[in-house]
Amino acid sequence: QKEVEQNSGPLSVPEGAIASLNCTYSDRGSQSFFWYRQYSGKSPELIMSIYSNGDKEDGRFTAQLNKASQYVSLLIRDSQPSDSATYLCAVNQGNTGKLIFGQGTTLQVKP
Amino acid sequence: SAVISQKPSRDICQRGTSLTIQCQVDSQVTMMFWYRQQPGQSLTLIATANQGSEATYESGFVIDKFPISRPNLTFSTLTVSNLSPEDSSIYLCSVEPRRHTEAFFGQGTRLTVV
Helix, strand or coil: CCCEECCCCCEEEECCCCEEEEEEECCCCCCCEEEEEECCCCCCEEEEEECCCEEEEECCEEEEEECCCCEEEEEECCCCHHHCEEEEEEEEHHHCCCEEECCCEEEEEEC | CCCEEEECCEEEECCCCCEEEEEEECCCCCEEEEEEECCCCCEEEEEEEECCCCCEECCCCCCCCCCEEEEECCEEEEEECCCCHHHCEEEEEEECCCCCCCCEECCCEEEEEC
């Protein structure tokens, strides 16, 4: 069983729509969760971090965490073509500082 | 956040040779991390580099192949030794300025072995 799982996609949404990205993890001891965006040929860029159950909003992005169900999601409102990228879910392994990454979900926002 | 300078940004190397990648951070950090991203894949942790101690390697990675130095709190190097085409990947350094919080990445080094 993979430790962090994401649908690889591609997830295709029209411009202006809400994109919903999901991630599940296996380590119940994890306390820190992150979403990174990676454009082709570039390094990952942190867009959201979440540590507590519930929602965390930052501009057009909302991260949602449910530790009981072991899932974390990312919502992107008013999706733009510039949001087209691979989104990586990362979980801090047992609070060691080591990040375990999912396979990433490729998002395509069509004009 | 942290500003991380990684170099070289890319290199093409002959098989059997080695490549050393440098990572410089603009602030002192306790731990630095080295990741590999193979073509079309996600990131896999190679090792954790702590200043003043030996690096800690993840399963499947060994010191002879990936020696790491961490001479001070702002700098680390990763060497990929005895290169083969299978080592063609992007190598990334990462730091966690505040423990157990966000991690930030360098620009990455794209290695091609021919």
